[in-house]
Amino acid sequence: MKSRLPINIINGAGMIIIVVIFLMPFVWMVSTSFKTLGETMTFPPVWFPDQFLWENFTKAWNSGPFLRYFFNSVVVTFGILVLQFCTIIPAAYAFARYTFKGDRFFFGLTMITLMIPPQLIFLPVYLQMSSWGLLDSLWALILPFASSAFGIFLLRQSFKQVPEELLEAARLDEASEGKIILKIMIPMAKPVLITFALFSFITHWNDYFWPLVMTTSDSARTLPLGISKLREVEGGVAWNILMAGNMILVIPILIVFFFAQRQIIRAFVYTGVK
Template sequence: MEKKRATPMRIIKRILNIAGLIILAALFILPFLWMILTAVKSFAETMTYPPVFFPSELHFENFVKAWKSGPFLKYFLNSCIVTIVVIVMQFLVTIPAAYAYARCRFRGKNIMFGITLTTLMIPTQLIFVPMFLLFSKMKLINSYLSLILPFCASGFGIFMVRQRFMQIPEELIEAARLDNASELKILTHVMIPMARPTITTMLLLTFISRWNDYFWPMVMTTKDSVRTLSVGVAMLRETEAAASWNTLMAGNVILVLPILILFIFAQKQIIQAFAYSGEK
């Protein structure tokens, strides 16, 4: 086959596409870059007008100052505990639920799935008052359970994994059943391995939402013993470092760093999960 000629219109179109991608990339990258660079600036450089983009000298002591401004180690451990437990619970609850909605037949399945989808339309801010009263009566305020229990299942996660399970050929499942494989074995040996990119993406999104969540921990906690890192970083504004933008940005870098590391290692799985793939 002959290659298509690179006409002037094609060249212009390609240049515009590349320019558009560069602009979009800059819109996403520049705020992160500004945050990181501000975190290593001196206090004087953060107050300079016009603003200085690159620091003349790197001040890594800003991270030490931010870390020592409160019990950040405790905040960090609390975030790790809450996030890891929520991820484990969502894996144990969301994936079997998605499999049931995708491949099992039972009475009221469509109605139950519709109810599951309606949870996506209810914002957390709408239900936090009754949830707070419920946890208060159960004496769970200022406990890990109040930060974990409401997020042990995810309507979005169930929907996302169910859609992937629906793409897996029925023949594979029937072949496994003919070999006397139980539903649990089909789930663990057939469905989960074939849906690994989607499940990884779902769990990564869960990690981001729980790690970054500020509203729910702020409502459910009043003690540093159970507060998470996102609340701790927000409380930097109430310390002596409140006027120091370099210290505030250093705290935000500490908060964002685990997410960036996870994204770097899981980006291939994310691309596979959202890319279209036809079953052969």
């Protein structure tokens, strides 16, 4: 036990250092969002403001149609999630529980799309959205992400862990494939589904590139684009206002993560059917 004590101390110290490194930018953002503009420019840096200026959040919110940006972000993010669930669940079930001609080829083709960044294919997608007359609309931000190769892969691995005997018993009871998916597969894969939903939510809630390309007016723009316009507030880069805007962007993610963290842990430790 004594010989392991120094190793445990070193491991604990290393973990603390890593946590501090990752937390420092977030703490700095929170602190700066309450500072005066002068406090953001001082050197050495001031970690805690003399007084907390809640009006920074009011200025950030009133600097543009932030309610519209927020509404658009909610619609786009949850619209993508709904469409993704409608596509990845049956696709993952087919890849996991059925053998058909070309199944490996199609699954490999699906996995290849993981290596293609959205920036590489935005031009043909842009032209397609233009031909459909969907540019500068929320549909142009939703439809290109209606499915997810990562979600299919993640869910397929979870579905493969369900014993075949359980599915055969359900079929003997004359359960349809749709009922098997809804009553057996989805409940057992709930932690994985919630984990994927969180990853997808964070990705599309924070997405800046795609809304920038597909929209030209505030009526269809999302929160990240609204935050970027805060650089123009008060005739220059007001870092306190900008960080207050970033806090508005981050708070929904923290709320969602708080409620989903238990399911995320279950998804990573899940190894079989209990």
